[in-house]
Amino acid sequence: MSATFRVGCTRMNLSHVEFLVEEALVNLRRNGLMTLAAIGTVALALAVFGGFGLILWRLEKLASSLPPKFAIDVFLKDNVSRQRAQELQKQFEKHPDIAQVTFKPKEQAWPEFQKELQQEITAALPYNPLPDSFVIQVKDPSRTGAVSAWLKSLPEVDAVRDAKEEVDIILSVATVVRWVGIGGTVLLLIATSIIIYNAIRLTVFARRREIRIMQLIGATSATIRTPFVLEGVVQGVLGAWIACGLIFAVSRLVSHFVMRKLVFIDSLGGSPMPVWVVFLALTVLGAAIGGAVSTLSVRKYLQAV
Amino acid sequence: MIEIQEASVTYPNGVHALRNINLRVEKGEFVFLVGATGAGKSTLLKLITREVLPSHGKVIVAGRNVAEIPPHEVPYYRRMMGVVFQDFGLLPNKTVWENVAFALRVLGLPRKEIRKRTANAIELVGLLRRCDSFPAQLSGGEAQRVAIARAIANDPPLLLADEPTGNLDPDTSWDIMQLLSHINIRGTTVLVASHDKYVIDRMRKRVVMLDRGTIVSDVPCGVYTHEP
Numbered sequence: 440m441s442a443t444f445r446v447g448c449t450r451m452n453l454s455h456v457e458f459l460v461e462e463a464l465v466n467l468r469r470n471g472l473m474t475l476a477a478i479g480t481v482a483l484a485l486a487v488f489g490g491f492g493l494i495l496w497r498l499e500k501l502a503s504s505l506p507p508k509f510a511i512d513v514f515l516k517d518n519v520s521r522q523r524a525q526e527l528q529k530q531f532e533k534h535p536d537i538a539q540v541t542f543k544p545k546e547q548a549w550p551e552f553q554k555e556l557q558q559e560i561t562a563a564l565p566y567n568p569l570p571d572s573f574v575i576q577v578k579d580p581s582r583t584g585a586v587s588a589w590l591k592s593l594p595e596v597d598a599v600r601d602a603k604e605e606v607d608i609i610l611s612v613a614t615v616v617r618w619v620g621i622g623g624t625v626l627l628l629i630a631t632s633i634i635i636y637n638a639i640r641l642t643v644f645a646r647r648r649e650i651r652i653m654q655l656i657g658a659t660s661a662t663i664r665t666p667f668v669l670e671g672v673v674q675g676v677l678g679a680w681i682a683c684g685l686i687f688a689v690s691r692l693v694s695h696f697v698m699r700k701l702v703f704i705d706s707l708g709g710s711p712m713p714v715w716v717v718f719l720a721l722t723v724l725g726a727a728i729g730g731a732v733s734t735l736s737v738r739k740y741l742q743a744v
Numbered sequence: 745m746i747e748i749q750e751a752s753v754t755y756p757n758g759v760h761a762l763r764n765i766n767l768r769v770e771k772g773e774f775v776f777l778v779g780a781t782g783a784g785k786s787t788l789l790k791l792i793t794r795e796v797l798p799s800h801g802k803v804i805v806a807g808r809n810v811a812e813i814p815p816h817e818v819p820y821y822r823r824m825m826g827v828v829f830q831d832f833g834l835l836p837n838k839t840v841w842e843n844v845a846f847a848l849r850v851l852g853l854p855r856k857e858i859r860k861r862t863a864n865a866i867e868l869v870g871l872l873r874r875c876d877s878f879p880a881q882l883s884g885g886e887a888q889r890v891a892i893a894r895a896i897a898n899d900p901p902l903l904l905a906d907e908p909t910g911n912l913d914p915d916t917s918w919d920i921m922q923l924l925s926h927i928n929i930r931g932t933t934v935l936v937a938s939h940d941k942y943v944i945d946r947m948r949k950r951v952v953m954l955d956r957g958t959i960v961s962d963v964p965c966g967v968y969t970h971e972p
């Protein structure tokens with residue numbers, strides 16, 4: 440009689456896989472309302488999560504694109520020769536905190552200055568009053584103060600102009616945005632998972648009797664669990680795609696009606712998150728959460744008998 | 745086929761469902777388990793399906809001590825028995841054909857074999873014309889016939905029925921019992937938990953009476969004599 444127990448034990452062949460996939464698809468179709476409710480919940484939860492992520496991405500990009508725009512202007516004393524200026528340039532370039540050094544000779548600075556101001560005003564001046572200068576970009580904006588102080592200490596330097604205060608404000612705002620973003624993302628991910636768990640658990644709860652029947656006719660745990668997990672993955676993925684549609688529709692509306700009035704935000708830089716990143720991230724997230732919560736939900740009833 | 749030795753079942757809430765039960769059922773027998781609600785009939789069937797384990801004593805089915813079957817082997821153990829419930833236990837979102845075929849598909853049988861066995865089982869219960877109906881579209885008698893077809897599709901040596909006529913009118917109950925009797929004649933051991941006096945008295949099969957968790961009588965060709 441023990442041989443009977445083993446019938447089909449090792450048969451995980453193609454037709455069995457086909458059976459499990461078919462089971463999942465038929466159940467999705469025939470439990471239409473429950474499926475729609477679960478997909479709708481997943482879509483809304485992921486749309487909120489994805490939308491939050493997108494806003495954060497935008498703010499983060501914006502914040503990190505600002506500091507490099509604030510370069511340090513270094514003005515040399517009148518008596519510094521060009522040869523000495525070249526030596527200084529080499530010295531600056533070797534400095535570990537400095538990313539880029541541009542020498543701006545007074546002959547080049549003067550026409551630019553004249554162009555910026557009214558030519559008539561500057562034309563009255565008999566000579567070029569501007570000194571030779573350097574425009575210096577630092578690698579890490581938080582080192583602006585230190586680099587400025589070092590430059591000021593050099594005997595050849597007459598004056599240093601930086602935007603340390605502005606950079607500091609932007610950097611602290613960026614730090615706050617980053618931490619709020621990380622905290623918010625984690626909390627929202629937990630909330631999203633709980634909402635999806637509840638939605639999918641309800642679909643499993645409604646079919647708990649099916650699970651008992653399947654157990655009594657000799658279905659293995661894997662055979663019972665697999666269609667439920669596949670259904671969870673499909674619900675998660677479909678929900679994620681709807682969420683992507685919602686996010687893109689809303690972001691297009693926002694950029695059409697709001698950004699048009701806040702042109703400076705776009706001009707400040709920060710490229711929008713690529714479409715495929717949002718699509719891929721939400722699809723993977725939807726599939727992972729859907730599959731995981733289905734596994735958890737079914738496990739409870741599999742242990743019952 | 746089935747041997748229960750000094751088996752007791754105490755549920756976690758302290759209820760003693762069975763006390764020192766001894767029962768032996770030979771291969772090919774037809775046995776009624778009778779008694780009032782709460783007498784322990786369903787628990788006795790659950791001991792055999794291994795839905796509950798004995799707190800004391802042994803349950804031996806087809807030579808195997810049920811308590812010693814490891815959890816991963818339980819599905820394979822259950823494939824040697826068909827189970828019929830009072831509320832039919834059909835999968836609501838599957839047609840008659842799919843419900844019967846499902847029991848075979850979970851075994852991983854080839855499609856051709858599944859088709860053949862499903863058709864045979866549905867033909868045996870006389871429902872070939874209702875193959876595409878869903879359970880909600882069937883009468884109680886038809887639904888129970890489908891449940892029986894599913895239970896025997898795999899041709900198991902043992903058939904367990906828990907109050908199979910509990911939801912049916914007397915004529916339909918008699919038809920269902922005749923069907924179980926027919927299956928028994930083909931060689932399947934049949935255990936039926938019931939308190940359907942009308943049917944039991946007419947069948948003249950072995951009757952095991954339970955009362956408050958103990959066997960109070962065991963009569964071959966018996967009748968449902970005790971009214972609780």
